[in-house]
């Protein structure tokens with residue numbers, strides 16, 4: 384829970400929200416900003432930028448946790464953390480225990496993601512203007528985001544949930560943070576459906592280039608070099624083709640370093656544990672990610688095979704779900 388005192392501080396003080404750079408993070412930020420209109424919002428991914436975040440007063444982390452090795456500094460500075468990433472539970476719990484956060488467990492609270500945590504722990508206690516009817520609509524919106532974010536594939540609202548999240552990721556962030564009631568309208572939802580169809584075409588095209596390995600345990604692992612945004616749908620598509628674990632590698636360069644974002648999806652291996660074995664990595668049992676830094680671009684001398692590197696990491700750390 385967030386204590387009354389800490390809620391009050393967030394409301395009156397200058398506030399900065401760091402929210403995860405995905406649909407759930409965007410929805411979490413929309414919901415939080417509605418009751419904290421003065422807050423500045425920055426979307427963030429795990430990796431070098433996240434590791435280097437500086438501690439200041441008035442921080443709120445949504446759908447993401449502060450860097451693990453400096454979590455005490457953030458705790459001391461009064462940072463609020465609302466997150467549901469199981470591999471970071473031990474960190475989130477320290478904030479919860481201090482009255483500075485909330486956690487949702489993927490097994491005990493299925494469907495509860497950052498968006499619903501922001502609804503329950505920020506919007507509801509701080510709301511002064513929304514009617515019960517409007518609150519219900521925001522709750523429904525957060526619920527849809529949670530269904531997609533926690534991958535409740537068999538839920539009857541799955542396709543609404545998918546379209547909701549696609550349109551959230553598609554429009555620029557500013558569009559969602561303009562002070563309106565944090566929900567999406569019919570037109571936006573329809574655009575979401577179109578985007579879901581388009582995404583499916585991209586997934587099929589990317590999957591054609593997949594390389595598949597069989598581990599000693601007999602589990603199959605597929606790889607593509609592609610946009611990480613396709614990773615969840617690629618994982619699902621691969622599963623339908625009988626490949627239980629799927630890895631999307633997205634090369635990038637940041638601050639002169641060559642690196643790659645690695646996104647893992649599986650219904651066989653605990654990919655959260657695999658990601659957690661890497662610096663800055665984390666996520667859920669079935670969906671996780673980490674970042675690899677290959678080194679300074681100007682001093683790299685060897686050819687890098689990111690697929691081999693990630694395959695080694697998986698083989699070393701593979702645990703069956």
Ligand SMILES: [Mn+2]
Pocket residue numbers: 403407408446467496497532
């Ligand atoms: Mn989430």
